Amino acid sequence: MSTKGQEDPGEDCASRVGAESPSSDMKRAAAKKLIELYFYQLTKGCGNPQCDNQNCASSGKITNLTPNQAAAQAIQLFSQEARLCDGTQPSKVARTTLEPGPASLTKSLPVKNVNAACSEEGKSEPYLTEARLMEIIEKCKSEGSYSLLIRTLGEVFSRGEALSRSFQKTSKADSPLAALLDKAPDSLLRPPGDLSKEAVRSLQGEDKEEDSSDPSPVVPSDDDTSVDLPAVRRSFAALWSLPGEAFESALVNALVTLADNIELELRVFNTIPSDSMDSLLNVFLIVFEIPTLANLEYLDLALHMLCKAVSCFPILAQAKLARIWAKHCKPRLPSILQALQELITVKVIGGSFTRDYCVQDADTITAPTKVMKILYYASMLSGDLDGPELIPDEESDNSVDKVARRSITSQIPQDPLAKELGLSALDARKPFIPFTDFYNEPLSDAIEMDKDFAYYKSEEPMKFSFMNYAFILTPATKTLGLYYDNRIRMYSERRMSFLQMVVGQPTHPYLRLKVRRDHLIDDALVELEMVAMENPSDLKKQLVVEFEGEQGVDEGGVSKEFFQLVVEEIFNPDYGMFTTQEDTQMTWFNSTSFESDAQFILIGVVLGLAIYNNVILDVRFPMVVYRKLLGRKGGFADLEDWGPTLYRTLSELMNYTEDDIAETFMQTFRVAYKDVFGNISFHELKENGDELYVTQENKKEFLDLYADFLLNKSVERQFKAFKRGFQMVTDESPLALLFRPEEIEQLVCGSKIFDFAELEAATEYEGGYTVESEAVRNFWRVAHSLPPESQRRLLQFTTGSDRVPVGGLSRLKMVIARHGPDSDRLPIAHTCFNVLLLPDYSTIEKLQDRLLKAINYSKGFGML
Incomplete structure (x- = not known):
């Protein structure tokens, strides 16, 4: 309860408004809350082992009530104004509950404190619901002061216990009671009076699926949560419709305190009890819905602290967070990724890194990278995944292949999070967020891969290596690791x-x-x-x-x-x-x-x-x-790249929905293909396939068997x-x-981007040449004017390969060196070192003539 002159943010609306002529809506709400107390008393009890109330579970006189039966009996007890034990209170969320009696319907009860580290003993734990936040916002608007909102956000968002209780869904165990109360007429919620027999019978009907003696929230499944995420988003939308200066500083400070406390607890205890994991996940599901996480104030102070806390999660908690994000937060994933990318970029650009203190040692960079891995897998889970049928059967492989596989498996450690999720990047045909969006170029450029490789090989478990988080690195940087x-x-x-x-x-x-x-x-x-x-x-x-x-x-x-x-x-x-x-x-x-x-x-x-x-x-x-x-x-999806024409034809069959598919396509389970000599051969995908026509029922089987034959079985050896x-x-x-x-x-x-401007920008000059030398400028005029095929020959002549390396032509680091004064000699190349020896030709026409002869007629190696 709040003391005089203070407003408790955990206090219910009814208690703050007072007892002055409550409206019918208020009376109805108060009655519903009182019935909830009877329901809890019947199913959980008051906690007193010597209780003598025959309508209390603690007395031992009530057994085997289903939620439906308990709901019906709770309404009957309310209508009879039955006795309610003093210690009765709901446990599923920190609800404001009401004592019985007409004079006390608007009196708030304290909620038992379950985490002494979060609040003082005997004081109610604050929490928020969508309705409560909306009410506070309206109250602050009407008063022209946001002190109540600031105080409430500070108290709720700085305490893990308080935030985990906020924005909760209605539990399944309460659903029979809640559903009835929401639809009940006013006469039902007005004591005294008897509940209609029809209503009682409908509630007392046995429901085996709902049968439970525990009215607390049902433990969420691996991909579910008790947080009402749509309510969280609506609440944040309303909150951010206010001027930011009214509350954001308080919220940022609260988040820093929250993250610091959680990280400390996780590092000290190094584990999360199973009954606490869902509460902890609730906290971060709510926090990562904040729409302005990418703003500078959050990046500087709060976000990296939150990431440090999440990075301490055990693998089970990380896997569950990935599943929940994939199932319930798909539209939010790109925004979270953007915030993490901006945090890493800001810390990389603003950091002072040396050989002794590199990016791998900065937890402001490594912590958001660890969180990004959870997001990476969530993106795959929420995208298009291949089925397990595309994983080769080891038993069908010959012994040589199995030995090779065991060799690879023993050398490459499997990512624990991927193992827990039963997922691999190879399973993701099309992730929700493109893989390339996870690249961070400033980070990739800042990493010293020789040191990162040493960390990767280190036996010390504390050494962080980005090679274990390769999704964030550009292909050019990963090539250095290889x-x-x-x-x-x-x-x-x-x-x-x-x-x-x-x-x-x-x-x-x-x-x-x-x-x-x-x-x-x-x-x-x-x-x-x-x-x-x-x-x-x-x-x-x-x-x-x-x-x-x-x-x-x-x-x-x-x-x-x-x-x-x-x-x-x-x-x-x-x-x-x-x-x-x-x-x-x-x-x-x-x-x-x-x-x-x-x-x-x-x-x-x-x-x-x-x-x-x-x-x-x-x-x-x-x-x-x-x-x-x-x-x-x-698999079938691979045919799109392997044979686009065939894929389009088969897609028409796959998307055909009429029942006359057999008559329209006249396709059996016997397929034709050409051999290397152009001869037509036939293959039956199933026994007697020539007699089995493709129908709506078996068309998927046909497409899978056809793709398997073309891509796997026909070239298996x-x-x-x-x-x-x-x-x-x-x-x-x-x-x-x-x-x-x-x-x-x-x-x-190599790369498909062939840009000679990149090559020019990365080229160095020796032997007296500079970027301003006339011969150099003439060389680039000629090079840029060449057709693509001649440019490839020039690249082949200079570097030994006409392919563009991963990362583009800027990675070649070509050198142009002066090879004496003007002469009739042809240019010479040291392909091992990407060096072009170019005489100082007097005119651009002479340079072009000698260069074209060199690149068109050169083959083989000779001594200079």
């Missing part, structure tokens, strides 16, 4: 080779391939096959390629050309191992290939080596290949061998940890 992992493995293999030489077991410190240009494929595959058979770990050594009869020393450039030539030849349909899709010009496996499994294994090795050695290839696989490499089967070779190189790499399928495509094929 690069450090690959280089460390290469250096490790090199050290082992030197140690073996010392003890008399000479080995090669590099993976050395010597090939002839006119027998490139045969030589490369034979040598790689020998390595894979004798010592597969040698594939993790640094690759060094030598073209027979050429004098180039491989510091990277020779390897780039080697991969380029291998890809051009081996993925040519004439070679017979791969085909080209007609409508997409993409490369696919030849299901009728006569090549052995060993050949496909070696092609997988080549692709793995290209990634391992940071070489970009001119390969055009459909996205389903990368999904399959990461451990998923192809070839793809398993290809994947096995790929894993021989990448099995210990954090590739699957860092990259999603579309990012691996960028890793293999």
Whole structure:
């Protein structure tokens, strides 16, 4: 109860208004609250074990009442003005309850304090409902003073117990009583009087689903909450219709106190009791509905404190928060993500980071990143997910594949939150928020990946590594993480080779391939096959390629050309191992290939080596290949990229709703396909498939079986061998940890953005050239005027590859060096170091002539 001269924000409207001629609405509300007390007394009791009230559960004289029966009896007791025990009070929320008697209908009862740390003993815990907040707002408007609102927000939002009790739904256990009271006529709620027999009978009907002896709120399921989120949003909308200065400072200060206290408790106790987890989640579900979390005042003071508290949640609580956000807060998710992104960006830009104190050490950055991971999974849960049927069955795989899978699984730790949710980024066909919206470029640019990689490898559990939160990093930054992992493995293999030489077991410190240009494929595959058979770990050594009869020393450039030539030849349909899709010009496996499994294994090795050695290839696989490499089967949705024309046709069948589908499409479970020679072949998706027509009932089965045949079963032998070779190189790499399928495509094929302006901005100059040199300016005039195909040749001539690296051409760091005065010599390139040696040509016409000859007729390596 409030003392004289003070207004208790937890006090009910009726007690503040007083007892002056209450209206009929007030009388009705008071009667309903009194009936709630009888209901609670019948089901929970007053707590006195010596109670002698026969209408109280504590007396032991009432047993096995269902909520329906208790509701009917409560109304009867009210109509009879029966005795009500002194200690009776509802437990489901901190409701204001009423004592019996005509003179005391508007007298408020204190609510038992359940958390002494939050309020003084014997004093009621404040809480808010939508109605109460609206009333306070109206009262403050009428008085022209917001002191009551400020005081109420400060008390409720600074205390976890108070906030967790606020904005609660009506519990299921109370629903029989609440539903009746909401619809009851006034005569029913006016004592004395008897309840009609019909109403009593309807309430006393047995309802097995509602049968419970506990009238407190039903414990929410894993994806449900007791918070009335629509009411929270309406309340905040009303609150933010007021001038912000009227309450926001008080709210921010309250949130800081709230977060600080919760974080302290979680760090001290290091766990959340199961009966307290829902209350704690209620607090943060309400707080993250605040519409102005991205405002500077909240970013500076409150938001990162709230994130620190949430980051202390155990995995079970984080998983439940993700499920609730996915189910109940979808429209709110982008706003929460924006607030977290702005917080991280502000802290990165405003921070003073050094090698000794880097972004991984700043909890103002790492804490919102941890919260963003919860949001990341919530976005996937609320989007389009693939079913478990697209996860390969291990039992159907051969033993070689299972060994490879176990190897990968043992090397890459599974994210605990993903494991608890039973979810992977591979399951998300289309998340609610695009994956790219989670990238934070300022953070990605500020991270020193060598140190982050060291933290990732550290055995200390307190070391935070963004490699475990790869969703926030741009592909270019993640590529650096993969690069450090690959280089460390290469250096490790090199050290082992030197140690073996010392003890008399000479080995090669590099993976050395010597090939002839006119027998490139045969030589490369034979040598790689020998390595894979004798010592597969040698594939993790640094690759060094030598073209027979050429004098180039491989510091990277020779390897780039080697991969380029291998890809051009081996993925040519004439070679017979791969085909080209007609409508997409993409490369696919030849299901009728006569090549052995060993050949496909070696092609997988080549692709793995290209990634391992940071070489970009001119390969055009459909996205389903990368999904399959990461451990998923192809499904119907993958046909959209694999064969758009076929997908559109099948989509028409899928979306057809008439009953004459069999007569309209005349499609059976026997399908036709072309082999590499253009011959038509047939395949029955089910036994006697030619006699089974597609109908409305079985069309989904047909589409799934058809996609499974095209993308999985028809090329099962070839793809398993290809994947096995790929894993021989990448099995210990954090590739699957860092990259999603579309990012691996960028890793293999490079960026699709071909912007020479980026290259010019990132180019450096040596040997006397500057950005203002006449020859340099002429070079860029010529380069920008070239058609795209010639620009690619220029890129190939200068860097050894015509592909754009992940992150764009700015990542190449090309160097243009002066190569003597004006002369008739052609430009020369050191592709290993991206260096172009350019003579100081006197005219732009001469420069253009010499440059075009160099890029159009250059092939091979020679000594300078």
